[in-house]
Amino acid sequence: MARKTRKKRRDGREDDGGQVATTEWTNDELAAAVEAYLQMLELERRGEKYNKAAVQRMLVTGPIASRTSTEHRMQNISYVLSLMGLPCIEGYKPLSNVGSGTIETLQSIIETYTAADAAPMPLRPPVPVETLRKLPPTGYWMFVCNRTVWHGEAWLRDAGTTLLYKVSDHNHKEVQAGDLGVLRINARRGKSAAAAHPAAVYAIVEVLGSPRLQPDDSESYYADRADAGAVVWRAPLKLLGNLVEDPIPVGGLPNNADFRHFRLPMPTATIPISRRAFSEVYRRAGLTRPDLTDEQKAATIVGVRTLELEASKADPTRKSRISKYIERGPIGQKVKEIRGWRCQICETLGSEPIAFFRRNGRPFAEAHHVQPVSLLMAGTLAATNIMVLCPNHHRQAHLGNFEVLEDGRHQWRISIDGRVLALPKTAL
Numbered sequence: 388m389a390r391k392t393r394k395k396r397r398d399g400r401e402d403d404g405g406q407v408a409t410t411e412w413t414n415d416e417l418a419a420a421v422e423a424y425l426q427m428l429e430l431e432r433r434g435e436k437y438n439k440a441a442v443q444r445m446l447v448t449g450p451i452a453s454r455t456s457t458e459h460r461m462q463n464i465s466y467v468l469s470l471m472g473l474p475c476i477e478g479y480k481p482l483s484n485v486g487s488g489t490i491e492t493l494q495s496i497i498e499t500y501t502a503a504d505a506a507p508m509p510l511r512p513p514v515p516v517e518t519l520r521k522l523p524p525t526g527y528w529m530f531v532c533n534r535t536v537w538h539g540e541a542w543l544r545d546a547g548t549t550l551l552y553k554v555s556d557h558n559h560k561e562v563q564a565g566d567l568g569v570l571r572i573n574a575r576r577g578k579s580a581a582a583a584h585p586a587a588v589y590a591i592v593e594v595l596g597s598p599r600l601q602p603d604d605s606e607s608y609y610a611d612r613a614d615a616g617a618v619v620w621r622a623p624l625k626l627l628g629n630l631v632e633d634p635i636p637v638g639g640l641p642n643n644a645d646f647r648h649f650r651l652p653m654p655t656a657t658i659p660i661s662r663r664a665f666s667e668v669y670r671r672a673g674l675t676r677p678d679l680t681d682e683q684k685a686a687t688i689v690g691v692r693t694l695e696l697e698a699s700k701a702d703p704t705r706k707s708r709i710s711k712y713i714e715r716g717p718i719g720q721k722v723k724e725i726r727g728w729r730c731q732i733c734e735t736l737g738s739e740p741i742a743f744f745r746r747n748g749r750p751f752a753e754a755h756h757v758q759p760v761s762l763l764m765a766g767t768l769a770a771t772n773i774m775v776l777c778p779n780h781h782r783q784a785h786l787g788n789f790e791v792l793e794d795g796r797h798q799w800r801i802s803i804d805g806r807v808l809a810l811p812k813t814a815l
Contacts, residue, residue, distance in 0.1 A: 410453075412460070414492060419450035420457055421496045422662065423512040424464045428476050430511065437511070439478065445515035449523035459484075467493040473501075506662070506669040507676045510565025522658065524561040527665040528568035530592065530624070531653045538608045539572045543589055543631035550605070551621040553656040554598040559620040562657065566594040568624075569660070569668050571637065573652060586650070587634035588668050595623040628674045635671050640664075681705070719754030722773045722813045728752040730777035731810045732803060742777035753781040757791060757799065771812045774799070 412420075423442050430437045443457045451457065462482030465475040467490055475481060485493075499505060509526030516523050530552050532539040542550065552570075554562050570590035598620040606615035637649040645664040675693045728750035729740035741750045755774040776784060783789050783803065792807065793800035799810045 412451075412454075412489070414496070416451040416454070417460075417489070417492055418496050418500075418662075419446060420460050421464060421493065421500060422508060423457075424461055424476065424479075425497075425500055426508060426510065426512045428474065429508075431476055432474075441515050442512045445513050445523075448515055448518075449513070449520075450525075463489070464493060464497075466490075467497065470494070471497065473497075503676075503679060504670075505676070506666040507567060508662075509563070509567050511563050514561050514563065516561070524558070525659045525661060526563070526566050527660045527662055528558075528562065528566060528594075529648065529653075529658050529660045530568050530570045531656055531658065532570060532572040532589075534573055534575050536610055536614055538610070539570065539589060540631055542605070542608045543626075543629055547626070549595065549623055549625050551601070551603045552592075552624050554620040554622050555655045555657045556620060558657045558659075559598045561659075562594055562598050562622050564594055564596050567627075567665060568592050568594065569665065570624075571649060571653075572634075585636045585638055586652075587636045588649075588672075589630050589634045590626055591628035591630070591669060591672055591674060592624040593627055595625050598622040628669075628672045630672055635668060641667065718770050719756075719773055722770050723752050723754060723775050725813055726752075726775045729775065730780055731775050732780045732801075732808065733777055735808045735810060736806075740777075742779075751778075752776065753778055755781050755784050757794065770814055773813065774810060775813075 423446060427437050427439070427442060446457050447454055454460075458479075459482055461476070461479045463485040465479040466481035466483050466485065468475045469481050470490070471494060500508065511526070513524040513526045568591075569588045570592055572584075572587060572589045574586040575584040599622075600618050601621050602618055603609075603615045603621060606612045609615040637646070640646045640649055645661045645667075648658055648660065649664070681694060730738075730742065730752060731740075734740040741752075743751055745751055752775050755776045757772050757774060774784070780803075788802075788804050790802045791799055792802055795812075797812055799812065801808050801810060
């Protein structure tokens with residue numbers, strides 16, 4: 388039998404599967420491969436089965452349709468994960484034949500997907516489709532609500548936690564448990580500004596189960612109760628974020644291809660959206676991933692705000708743990724950065740405001756929480772509760788002749804060594 392000749396790329400490296408690559412993998416293609424890899428890794432961690440061949444088929448018929456195989460690229464991702472000290476999929480042995488630039492790009496993508504403030508990922512990779520589609524499934528969905536059919540705002544104001552939602556016929560085999568999405572309610576026209584409502588995102592949701600042919604028992608929310616009784620494809624959704632009191636108008640979202648369908652009057656119940664679109668809406672909603680630990684939440688500003696709300700119901704042990712995580716958290720770092728690491732007391736007194744410079748050349752300062760973090764009262768975790776002080780004045784604030792005379796909206800009045808000073812607050 389004749390030996391098969393493996394073709395080489397112009398840069399001397401074989402493309403995935405020994406095929407000739409006309410171009411380097413784009414960032415979007417690498418990101419799609421990383422997302423699918425991380426989803427398989429999570430399923431493996433849970434002990435759940437998945438089909439590698441189906442995942443590859445999904446990728447090469449969708450987000451990386453210009454490729455014929457993903458096997459070597461997945462092994463490259465294993466190699467980068469091993470360099471980062473992270474676990475890998477057992478079935479993808481690390482393969483190091485990847486350029487340094489691609490290594491850096493993959494590492495950056497992995498860090499972005501796994502960051503504490505990143506939007507969550509769907510539990511499973513999207514299902515492969517039989518034919519090329521203009522909008523193949525992504526695992527992220529926009530559920531479209533027609534106000535003339537279903538009273539979405541009323542349902543959300545009644546504060547339910549799960550709902551049945553209609554799925555378009557052509558998507559019923561593609562919506563999976565663990566998928567994520569947004570609930571967009573269309574515009575309502577009115578003769579007055581008060582009566583009109585623009586199209587907006589009113590909720591962030593997670594799919595709890597595969598669609599089934601079934602009616603909806605919550606008929607009181609339908610304009611025509613016959614629509615509730617219709618046996619159509621419906622999937623159970625869980626609310627991750629109820630935005631009914633502060634919806635995100637679609638007109639304020641970025642004006643690019645990722646959000647094109649957010650602005651259109653959609654005649655369909657479900658439509659795939661990109662991770663970029665979902666992540667942007669998730670960020671604007673101010674949510675944190677439900678799987679984060681308290682320590683991971685304390686690493687982000689949004690997470691700290693979440694902890695502040697959760698702390699009011701926390702037991703004393705958890706309150707103590709939260710306060711320790713937050714003491715050196717991101718809000719203090721951000722306030723110090725905004726104020727240039729200058730001691731506010733030294734600056735007001737006309738003294739040198741920089742305590743000293745670190746070995747790396749950056750100035751040093753400390754964040755003083757005026758109301759102790761350990762109290763975990765409303766507002767104690769906010770930027771407006773933080774003074775930027777040098778180490779000496781920080782110790783004096785805790786142990787010396789220091790008193791807060793007035794805690795105003797925009798400034799503090801303090802007494803230090805008998806002198807009264809006004810210090811401005813910092814808002815993020």
